[in-house]
Amino acid sequence: MAIDNPVIHHLGTRTARTLKETTSIAAELLPLMLKAGVVSLEGPLGAGKTHFVKATALTMGITEDVTSPTFTLLQSYGSGELRLHHSDWYRLESDAEVLGLGLEDYHGEGLMLIEWGDKFPGLLPPSTLRIRIEPMPDGSRLIHISQHS
Template identity: 45%
Template sequence: MRFDYQANSLEETKLLAAALAARLEAGTVVALDGDLGAGKTTFSQAIAAAMGVPGVVNSPTFTIIKEYEGRSLPLYHMDVYRLSLLEADELGLDDYFYGDGVTLVEWASLIEPMLPEERIAIYIETDGPAERTFRLTAYGRKYADWCAGLKENGL
């Protein structure tokens, strides 16, 4: 199941983030990809805000993994750009993926073999200075239902 969302502004990116955030639960994995500057961190920050994470959510490029407390769920924000598969393996990512919180992974396709089978993948395409296409692909029944729901809501 796939769903493409066109954002013509940062505000429209935040609308998609809020719609997704409303569905998040423990064990949700959102796999983010897209070129440098596409908006993976910006989208993650919008999800964090919608989850009620207080304060600043920075790019985890150098820290690899940052943990936050949302209103009702923890948030694990990762950027695996600088990780080798071996290093990723040593981090024990499954503890996050199958843990009590929501995991957002920037550059997720770099560790594709380690991602859980059930996840939602989002590829962000840059169409212009403020224009982005979010290409959602659902892996698993639950996320297919999410995509169908987002489609029906006209998002």
């Protein structure tokens, strides 16, 4: 029997019917996200991952315009403890490419949000908070929150 299987703790599910509701949920989850330090944003293309990062930036008081880091791969906003780092692993194809971003340099310095973090789960720190966004047929989003122990 494997004794090192990580236990996944489901912390809850929220429903966002509008972009505004996503912002309220991001505000509610901010203390949890700051405590984890790293957040993996998961869900299909167009699920609302980038929007969730924009909502988080708003709740952190960041006024800069957050854009999708699909090509730049890593962007940082804000300053001090409320710095936000935004990465997107969608276009990355190997562990080496992810490691080449040097994300660990930012560890402990603000909040790291990673779109498509589940592409390389072995490269996420154990404390990573996972936020999986599931689009529903009526256009609303289910937001599932979990964390490995």
